[in-house]
Amino acid sequence: MRIAIFLLAIVGAGFTGCGRPSAASPIKASTAVAEPTATKLENTPTKNPESTEHQNGAGAEHASVAAEPAPAPTPVGQRPPADRTVTRPGDAEKITWEDLNLGMQADVVFRPFMIGDDHRVKELEGKRISIVGYMHGGQAGQRGIKEFILLKNTQCKFGPGGQADHLADIKLKPEAGVPYSPSPIKVEGTLKLEPFEGPDGNTWSIYRLESAQIR
Numbered sequence: 001m002r003i004a005i006f007l008l009a010i011v012g013a014g015f016t017g018c019g020r021p022s023a024a025s026p027i028k029a030s031t032a033v034a035e036p037t038a039t040k041l042e043n044t045p046t047k048n049p050e051s052t053e054h055q056n057g058a059g060a061e062h063a064s065v066a067a068e069p070a071p072a073p074t075p076v077g078q079r080p081p082a083d084r085t086v087t088r089p090g091d092a093e094k095i096t097w098e099d100l101n102l103g104m105q106a107d108v109v110f111r112p113f114m115i116g117d118d119h120r121v122k123e124l125e126g127k128r129i130s131i132v133g134y135m136h137g138g139q140a141g142q143r144g145i146k147e148f149i150l151l152k153n154t155q156c157k158f159g160p161g162g163q164a165d166h167l168a169d170i171k172l173k174p175e176a177g178v179p180y181s182p183s184p185i186k187v188e189g190t191l192k193l194e195p196f197e198g199p200d201g202n203t204w205s206i207y208r209l210e211s212a213q214i215r
Contacts (some may be wrong), residue, residue: 015034053196058158092188097152099124102165102205110164110203130188130215144177149205150187160200168207169196176213186215
């Protein structure tokens, strides 16, 4: 089942990265949007006082340059809404993706030292948690889905170019098959650390939610 999902993920991974600046998702200098700067116009004295036509033409040229539109901003992934439901005794512990953020870069191999002894993940491993995210597009149009990849936001990627701590492999309970949904979903399950190595040799995911349900 996991192999089929990973192949679907490669076909459906039309994402451009997690899109938000953070320790795990820096904005490269080459993709940063520069602030538009005003063009400084200087009054250059001329020897011929009758050359006003030339001066007007130069001014119009400068105005044209200054009026050019600024580059379009880099797309930002849509984040899921915060889960503000009331927690009752016995409920799964509500967490956010920041609790799982290890500061991993894209296309790297996971090593145990990346999770420090005092990291929140150490405390959460083995516990039943709930988290809100987006179903990976590799399952688009399917029904009766029992395993899928949950993404931190709509720009995150599973596979080459992705960040392994920005997603989780979800394995639903046998009776809990669901249809694909493009809307944010809340998933509840037992958190496990199970790094998965993709065909490129890098770690594609490190988290797994077992016996999961969509709430």
